[in-house]
Amino acid sequence: MEKREQIYEGKAKKVFLTDDPGLVIVDYKDDATAFNGLKKGTITGKGVINNKMSNLLMQKLEAAGIPTHFVEELSDRETLVRKVDIVPLEVIIRNIAAGSFSKNYGVKEGTPFEQPTIEFSYKNDDLGDPLINEYHALALKLATKEEIDLIKKYAFAVNDFMKAYWLERGVILVDFKLEFGKTADGAIVLADEISPDTCRFWDAKTMEKLDKDRFRRDMGGVEDAYNEIMGRLS
């Protein structure tokens, strides 16, 4: 597979074309941002960890019946994935109150829910990724009703799988963000990444944060936390 020109550089990854029009290569960086790019920094080794964790989890999810963009890990930081048109929705599932949920609704961080919640943000940096509902997504023509129904089904299935998977490894899955995309033949697949950048992970015994919140909140021990959570997978 030949790596061709870069088509995109985001906050955490670069995307390259290949000699196959249906495939792209994603290249994970150590750059970290928070608060819509306002806070910037580096988390040494993060790109390698996020690449490997995302690939491992996506392969498990495929085996559990959830279609993903994953094709092949090419190196420590590079992965071959199916090229998709990203559905411009950030799909957030929560099992426990934290972050913006706690802030917006005045709920103490750590409060568990009886059932998971789902929410959508319109993926648009200029607008600051505003929270929207399904009707807004339809009005904005971000996806069809059928696609949104499928995305919700997949997102809850990802949660069911991941909650159990992480708990077996002594980790509580608090919340996470997913992105979905549409392949050339119109199929909806899980895309982007699943990593400590996009999930909140708490140690089940100590409740210690093992994710990007350590960076967002200047808690220190960021690299150690990324290494610790990656270690739980082996």
Ligand code: ADP
């Ligand atoms: P951001 O765009 O938010 O700064 P990244 O730095 O992670 O995020 O950039 C990666 C970009 O690639 C994102 O915009 C993401 O939606 C997009 N992307 C993820 N998976 C795929 C895929 N399989 N095909 C095409 N684009 C993808």
Ligand code: UDP
């Ligand atoms: N999240 C993400 N990208 C975003 C916003 C949120 O990956 O642009 C993830 C975040 O890591 C957390 C979950 O989505 O696991 C819920 O985040 P929240 O809405 O609480 O936002 P935050 O506290 O990060 O502002």
